[in-house]
Amino acid sequence: MFARDEYYTVNDDEGAGLIYGSGEGTGVWMGQVFTPVHTMSLRRVEAKLYRLGTVGDITLSVYATTGSPALPTGASLSDIVVDGDTITTDSAGEWVPFTLGSALSLTGGTAYALILKVPDGYNNGGSAGMYWRRDGTSSVYANGHHVQLYSAVGSWQYSSTTDLMFETWGTSNIIGSSINLGSLF
Numbered sequence: 001m002f003a004r005d006e007y008y009t010v011n012d013d014e015g016a017g018l019i020y021g022s023g024e025g026t027g028v029w030m031g032q033v034f035t036p037v038h039t040m041s042l043r044r045v046e047a048k049l050y051r052l053g054t055v056g057d058i059t060l061s062v063y064a065t066t067g068s069p070a071l072p073t074g075a076s077l078s079d080i081v082v083d084g085d086t087i088t089t090d091s092a093g094e095w096v097p098f099t100l101g102s103a104l105s106l107t108g109g110t111a112y113a114l115i116l117k118v119p120d121g122y123n124n125g126g127s128a129g130m131y132w133r134r135d136g137t138s139s140v141y142a143n144g145h146h147v148q149l150y151s152a153v154g155s156w157q158y159s160s161t162t163d164l165m166f167e168t169w170g171t172s173n174i175i176g177s178s179i180n181l182g183s184l185f
Helices: none
Strands: 003-008 028-034 039-052 057-066 071-083 094-106 112-117 129-135 146-150 156-159 166-174 177-179
Touching: 003 028, 028 071, 028 166, 039 057, 039 112, 071 094, 071 112, 071 146, 071 156, 094 166, 112 146
Parallel strands: none
Antiparallel strands: 003 166, 028 112, 028 146, 039 094, 039 129, 039 166, 057 071, 057 112, 146 156
């Protein structure tokens, strides 16, 4: 059993813009930067999503970040693929689990980015894509921010006023010994 670590689940008031395409030539990638307090072994991420149309497989990737504000950089550290066509079309969204094949070690106090990619989605008149639920009016998450990559712009952009609904799950390494936080409750 794993314990929830970093998360933002309050003030869920809208869907972030349509996520679709490769992001590297056409489309939009979107995600959330977060900073674990303690070194941890990441095992699962949950994101509150809904879809428009038929999207096929979707990928949630974990990236290292650089700069201030922290923005994704380099190749992904881990990629988790799920069938996007099984996700609800209800605009209230649903929590979608992305379970890693093996644990990913994250360093406490270091910012990372969770990035959603929808390679088969496209914005041909709003035909297909994925929405990630967010707090668009009163964001209070202090350990990160919403990021997006528009292919037309070609670089990562961030928002200091919105955050996406997400949860990270795993085990923490506190004072050099790994413990399962779930066993404490």
